[in-house]
Amino acid sequence: MRTFSPILASQALWQLRIKKRPFVLSHGINAKCNMHCDFCEYWKEEKDEMETGDILRLLDEAKRFGIKYYNAWTVEPLLRDDLPQIMAYARKLGMITSMITNGKLLSQRAHELDVVDYLSVSVDGTDSYKDIRGMDFDDLLAGIEAAKEGRRNPILMNCVISGQNLDDIEQLIHLAREMGVWISFEALHQSGDIGQDVWDRIGIQDTAKYERTVNSIIRLKKEGYPIINSLTYLKMVRDRNMDFKCHAADIILNITSDGWIEHCRVQKERLGHVSEGLENVWNASKEKRAMTARDCNGCLFFGYVEGSLLFDFKPEVMAHYEWI
Numbered sequence: 001m002r003t004f005s006p007i008l009a010s011q012a013l014w015q016l017r018i019k020k021r022p023f024v025l026s027h028g029i030n031a032k033c034n035m036h037c038d039f040c041e042y043w044k045e046e047k048d049e050m051e052t053g054d055i056l057r058l059l060d061e062a063k064r065f066g067i068k069y070y071n072a073w074t075v076e077p078l079l080r081d082d083l084p085q086i087m088a089y090a091r092k093l094g095m096i097t098s099m100i101t102n103g104k105l106l107s108q109r110a111h112e113l114d115v116v117d118y119l120s121v122s123v124d125g126t127d128s129y130k131d132i133r134g135m136d137f138d139d140l141l142a143g144i145e146a147a148k149e150g151r152r153n154p155i156l157m158n159c160v161i162s163g164q165n166l167d168d169i170e171q172l173i174h175l176a177r178e179m180g181v182w183i184s185f186e187a188l189h190q191s192g193d194i195g196q197d198v199w200d201r202i203g204i205q206d207t208a209k210y211e212r213t214v215n216s217i218i219r220l221k222k223e224g225y226p227i228i229n230s231l232t233y234l235k236m237v238r239d240r241n242m243d244f245k246c247h248a249a250d251i252i253l254n255i256t257s258d259g260w261i262e263h264c265r266v267q268k269e270r271l272g273h274v275s276e277g278l279e280n281v282w283n284a285s286k287e288k289r290a291m292t293a294r295d296c297n298g299c300l301f302f303g304y305v306e307g308s309l310l311f312d313f314k315p316e317v318m319a320h321y322e323w324i
Ligand SMILES: C[S@@+](CC[C@H](N)C(=O)[O-])C[C@H]1O[C@@H](n2cnc3c(N)ncnc32)[C@H](O)[C@@H]1O
Pocket: 033, 039, 040, 041, 042, 073, 074, 075, 076, 077, 100, 101, 102, 121, 122, 158, 160, 186, 187, 188, 189, 190, 191
């Protein structure tokens, strides 16, 4: 795919490196979910949601602040009726739009998603999918097929690797190629908000099998299968190596459904509230952001890792990371 645009790259460099401001707004666009996945903490939280008008005003302000990429990501964007209106507004402001969905409402709402440039769907397995997500795999695939119809922009299947789906991974990669979509992988993050009993049940127990599985992803990536992750990242996932300088909060402004600006999805340290103004919060939180990143034990969320490696101009990632 690789839609590399020199204009976008120079805008990103200007914003991130010269202005020292984030390029992406990652927004908890709603507060509820229609799936209750064991490994996810978001559906359990009770939060308010911003009104449509407040979100449009936030987008106006984000544009003035230099944000060029709007990502609707939690808790389940397709539960929000005004999603197309919000995405269209971001587009009108010149932003690239993206979202991630669990796909449960994809068949019903696929026709509304031409305002989404980058559409990601969580697909955490094939045979194991129903156990993990509680939905029939065929229904999910029907939703992805519906989303593909008449769509010029890419679709990405995102798979979180866990102890439950190791046997499905190769099959999933072949399926992505057959369906003409992209696929990404990321490591299961054992968040402290979820009980150890859950991690004992769904986490990686057989490490040799896990390493073999990630090695097969690396091999298929080298063979040209449509895997977006860089080899550097996949090797870090295999080795569970979190040794990278994190720039997540330099790149992504993380805003919750009730308007709090948080450091990132791992360090939910509040930096301020949108009502204080993005620029004010940003300028006042410089020290806090630096300290939070420095004291973090790390993660392997691919958006954070690949983004941070790109920020530091890591050549292999620049050459092989296949998403925007
Ligand atoms: C929080 S979900 C929100 C979007 C949507 N509801 C979905 O299921 O894709 C965003 C992404 O986070 C991933 N995720 C949730 N909990 C995770 C965890 N503990 N470790 C790794 N990824 C996780 C999901 O699989 C999904 O790809």
